[in-house]
Amino acid sequence: MSVNNPYLPYPVRISNISVDSPDKSLRTFKFEFLDPEDENRFEYLPGQFAELSIPGEGEIPIGIASSPLEKGYVMFTVNRVGHVSSFLHNMKVGDIMGVRGPLGHPYPVHSLTGQNIVVIASGFAVTTLRGTVAWLLHPDNRPNYGRITFVYGARSPGHLLFREDWEAWQQRDDIDVFVAIYKMVPGWTGKVGFVPAVLQEICPPATNTSAIVCGPPIAIKTTQPVLFEAGFKPENIIMSLENRMKCGLGICGRCNVGPEYVCKDGPVFTLAQLNELPPEY
Amino acid sequence: MSEFEPKVVAFFCNWCTYGAADLAGVSRLDYPPNFRVVRLPCTGRLNPKFILEAFKRGADGVWVSGCHPGDCHYIAGNYHARRKFILLHTLLETIGVDPNRLRFSWISSAEANKFQAMAKDVVEHVRACGPNVTFRKDELRLDLAEVA
């Protein structure tokens, strides 16, 4: 996204592709910027997203899965659903395309300094939260936060993304990691159950704690009561919305939720904010 | 500038005209190479938007061909198609698509000679019309030099 023209993507090269689910519907792409200067211009924080821009095909808004402290690439996990994502799934390492961003507001990590943080991820919405945890655990940042808890659930072991990352986190003593699958399969040694149930079991106290929640609408809906029960207030429940988007700049109008543009004013909102808005997401 | 070679998109029914084209080939009957063939299960499958899309993308002519009435593999597919063609043909002709650019025919899989003759005839008619400039989408209308 050039300084003068926010519609103009940065040219990037696909540097790595990994297939992340048994049905091949999820792939994770790493991009490197053709112009190294662009990497500095693409200055982001966890929770922001970018438009993956394929010339002649279109753009899709995708949450950034890498942490800004991981240098040399930006990473996105893409679910194959529509025209552009299907096209992207057929592209190869070395292909040239564009990335436009960063867009939206990040999770308010800076204003959470001094607090405990519970990160709750369901399904492949874990992407921006992976970046968040990676950012929080960075030696520069870790001392600024209290207890950090990471809860993550997916359909089956094959659907769990970023295994290397959370397995490494499990070895650390400065983060509590709870990874669950929804239904028991032989050989699984972690937790079993839907995310809200797992959360209920292990939920840390709400005192001086904020929860960052991302997942499909149903998971977000069912997680809320558990958090309320544990004493969390709507101001301390931070969520990320998704809506259909085009420009990502708060202009084209299709992601409106009430007066807010999800792309420009969100996608991160507290539950307290969302309670004042129409549920059009 | 070389001589104009028309591009014709051909929609052939799998059971008849596609077979005729095959037979013509096997029988070494030569016919012009100007066709891009799209094989359909039946002419009844032909949606008018296929024809418009072909013209829009720059085809100089379109040729639709299937089984003779009464011979449809699916009993009545080409009867239904024929009614569609009647209206489509009328509308396209009225709004100014040169009738010589659009050909409908019935050719059975045994009629390799008819196929050969028809293929030549279609190409000659389209050639006489010249390149399709009026009914194509001038897709981008931008000078690529501007960005190259």
Next chain:
Amino acid sequence: MGNLETITQKIRDKAKSLLSSGQAEVVIGYRQGTTPLVAAPFFARKPEDCDKLIWSSFARLNLANYLPNRKEKVALVAKGCDARSAVGQITENQFQRENLYLLGVPCTGLVDPAQVAAKEPRPIREAKETDEAITISGSGFTVDIKKEEVLRRNCRTCSHRTPTLSDELTGPEVPGAKPDDFADIQALLAKTPDERLAYFKDLIKDCLRCYACRNACPLCYCPICFVDETRPQWLGKSTDPMDTMTFHILRGLHCAGRCTACGACETACPVNIKVREFNRVLDRSVQENWSYEPGLAWEQKPPLTVYQPNDPADFIK
């Protein structure tokens, strides 16, 4: 009391009795518009709503458009063309006959605001009507215009002004007009293909691709219209003239043998395109080839759903 008032009264009385008896859960009719020369769709669900119902020669929208997907029992205020559209929707299984009460209105043709504006360009603040004439007034003027001078083009050639099929007529039958002779299309065919293409390109040059013609059309009820299909995408979304032309051609073809010439498409068009020209080319062909007019009988089959072994197709070689 003029015919308009009689019909209005009849509609109100009948609507009240249908709603109170439970024969209908909603009466779809017209109310007075908020601007001059307009009668707007109105949905009466309680007997006390019914006094807002009116009949007027400004009732240009086709109310059959509101039938598909509706679960209620409906009484439909229907002029000749609307009634035929409703019959068509029932033959196409878009609505159930037993849920429909057709309140037929013998119609003497509707007023075209564009033709009124051509006669009187000054801003109109008020319009009144009698059976024969409209009186329009604005700042410093009042003008009477005979309705027959400003009728919509499709109304001038409407031969089924009295609903052919209905459950009840709200007034005496009226004679139909002389049917469309398609002389202009005949004349067009005498021109060269390029001239004809130029004519049709010019016709749609102002098209905004808003698809109001589609949305106002009672025949257009597809859940996903071909213009909205994305995989593959048949039409570009820009105002490219060929995409626009493709839209109008396909819209015409989809309506072939089903169009009742109600003119709702042209009424809805915000830039006054004669979108029905495409339909008329096909209407002519349907009538010539199969002597078919849609919506005249409950059991009629639309011409594109049937065939004859000897359908005329000399152009197929």
Next chain:
Amino acid sequence: MTEYIVKENALPDFFQALANGRRLLAPQGQGENCQLAPLNGPLSLDYANTHMSPKGLFFPQTEKILAFHKLVDKPHYNVYQDLGDHSQPTVIFGIRPCDARGLAVSNRVFQNDRFTDPYWKGKYEQTVKIGLACLEPFPQCFCSAMGGGPFGENGLDVLAYPKDKGLGLKALTPVGEELLKATKAEPADLASEIKELEQKAIEAQGSLDDYKTINERQIMELYKADHWPNTAEPCLGCGVCTFFCPTCHCFDIQDESNEKGGARMRNWDTCMSPLFTVHGTGHNPRPSKTERVRQRFMHKLKYIPIKQDGVRGCTGCGRCVVMCPANIDIRSVAALMAQASA
């Protein structure tokens, strides 16, 4: 700022001086043909308003913004390049105050708190806007009810009004002042006359409800009101209201390409279309026309005012009132919202 007079016989010179080598657009044609176009005939001052709002001059219905090529051996292969906004210095004479206010509202969206749209900005900032006040309101007008007025100044550089077959002019911005100084318009004191004419024009609109209680109600109170299904029922979903609205600015971004290259373009879009909001998964946050109609009116009358310091997104130009095939009248809807009960 100063006021000026141009006498009837000085008008041709005045317009020439206005243009001064720039593109000069003025209302041409009558009724449905009235549009802002290069001035090349007699100037007409008695038009109601242009058929379409002037937004298309700043935000065309279709605009190519980026392009790329597929020539593997050339630089920038498969990389989008900016096509620029191709704007040229322009003077528009005869924007109605309602439409100028509409442009000002859109301007705050295209140049918002975080991003600037270069294509809009180029055109908007290279255009000097001279408004033409409405001495007599037209039947569909309700600008005063929406916080504007027949002599509204928002979004304009100069406000003009017909005066003795010539023009009275009031400079509103330094740009406007400079523009008028460069013509032979004669300075005059018109303040009291303008005030008087304005008063008369406002009175002529009749007593209009200003729907003030909408401003006081909470979003969710208006949102949950029970009139929405009935309000939306006649809607055909055509979106003509949005195409003609001077403040509707939603667009779609589409790519088109062939074997040589392609372009990215933006096209007007409409929130009345069900596909506008549908997710890739098929989930649609606004699945039925009730939600879509509500969105449009809420956006105009509640959401935009929240974001723009109380300025409404409806300017009272009346186009949607006249153009809606189903006669869904924003004045009636505003009245329902003003008395909404959840």
